[in-house]
Amino acid sequence: MGELPRQADDRGVAARWLAPHPRVAIVHxxxxxxxxxxxxxxxDGPTVWVKRDDCTGLAGGGNxxxxxxxxxxxxLADAADTVITAGAVQSNHARQVAAAAARFGLRTILLLTETVTGRGDAYQNNGNLLLDRLLRAEIRRAGDVESAPVxxxxxxEERAQGRRPCVIPVGGSNAVGTLGYVAGGLELLAQLGALGVNATTVVHATGxxxxxxGLLLATRMAGAALDVLGISVGAPVERQRGRVLQALRAAAARIGISDLHAVxxxxxxxxxxxxxxxxxxxxxxxxAIRIAAETEGLLLDPVYSGKAMAGLIALxxxxxxxxxxxxxxxxxGGAQALGAYADDFAS
Structure with missing residues (x-):
């Protein structure tokens, strides 16, 4: 299965590459x-479209x-009874992991790290953290530490107590999680094709x-001429490119794709x-958050989508x-964190 489909009409073939992998229904x-x-x-520029992955469902939605x-x-295929993951205090990822675990009857342990310092009481108690608590996640706090060894x-410790834990890395961006945006990318390409829209680029926040x-792998699998531009939310270019390449190659290996020429x-x-x-x-x-809200009623967040929109506007x-x-x-997604950043909108 190492050869990729070469035409956009082969998207159905590409989608079947995902079929053997365990999957649950979450996304709307x-x-x-x-x-x-x-x-x-x-x-006063191009026609801008928005792919509403803030509306995926699951405790407010998000990618x-x-x-x-x-x-x-x-x-679930591995019979896990507990999921463990990490993120910053206002992690969208942590919120959605807790929500998914609740839906499927799994315990959740969230390691929330003090990656962002100097924030006030709203940051420490509102936004995503409030929702984590509502979702009954077990929350463990730590400083700005490397999360993987923790x-x-x-x-x-969970195994020693007779439980079957599953560790999900920060952002869910391992070989398995990346398949989600192979599916998401194929979905977007199908929508553009149905509308007859010849988009040049998809712009998004990359962390x-x-x-x-996943988006890049989807475009290659479908033979689509759609550029993917990631607006970094934290890391410099080369470090961020390394993260993307690592996830892309891991996902490609997972589904048996070896044809990654010039990726x-x-x-x-x-x-x-x-x-x-x-x-x-x-x-x-x-x-950028203000202009999206004022022109379209579109709510962005200060950590991810707001920075991506700032990038798009500047470009x-x-x-x-x-x-x-x-x-x-x-x-x-990420608008659930807006309340934690109320001070930034005070003026």
Whole structure:
């Protein structure tokens, strides 16, 4: 199964590559693909579309739900009774893991790290953290530590107590989780084809790398001419490209794809909109959130989608995307964290 389909008409063939892998139904699919006319007019550039992966369901939705279809599927196939994962205090990933675990009757342990420092009481008690508690996750707090060894230690402790834990890495961006955005990418390509929209690029926030990796693998599997541009939310270009490549190659190996010629060159990352750092919005992030809300009633977040929209707006104003073109903004969710960043919107 090492050869890829070469034409967009072969998307059905590509989708069958995913069929052998355990999967549960979580996502409200297909998520909507909407044209943002008022935002496009305000920016005086290309026609901007939004892929509404903030509406995937599961405790408010977000891109992690697609990954969790495969991650929870594998956990259940392995007879796991506990899922363990990590993220920052306001992690969207942690919230969605807790929600998925609750739906399928699994215990949840969340390791929440102090990756973002200097935030106030709202950050420490509101937003995603409030929802984690509502979802009855067991929360363990730690400083700005490397999470992988701590997760491994917690898993060993759980095994010693007779439980069957499943460790999900930060962001769910391993070989299994990345398959979620192979499926999501194929879904997007099918929607664009049905509408007759010849989009040049899909722009999205890239962090742990699995979303971008899955989208890239989907475009290659379908033989589609759609560029994938990740706006980094924290890491510099080369580190972020490395994350994406690692996830892409792992997922490709998982489904038996060896034809990855020139894939390195296809991994496009822009790190100019990180601002003060991960979880810290810049003024342009807040401005992007405001314009999306004011023109389209579209709620973005200060950590991921707000930075991606800031990047898209800047690129349009710089002439990277022009009138007559079509660009897709993949909304990865995260508006549940807005309450934790109320101070950033005070002025």
């Amino acid at each position: 699919a297909p998520t909507a693909l909407e044209r943002l006319d008022r935002l496009s007019h305000a920016l 992690k739900a697609r990954k969790l279809e495969f991650l929870i599927g594998e956990a 997760l491994a230690r917690i898993a060993e 742990s790398g699995g979303t971008q990796a 390195d060159a296809a991994v496009a990352v822009d790190d100019r909109f990180v601002g003060p750092g991960y979880g810290r919005p810049a003024a342009e992030t807040i401005a 349009i104003r710089a002439g990277r995307f022009r009138r007559g073109q079509h660009v897709v903004f993949l909304h990865t």
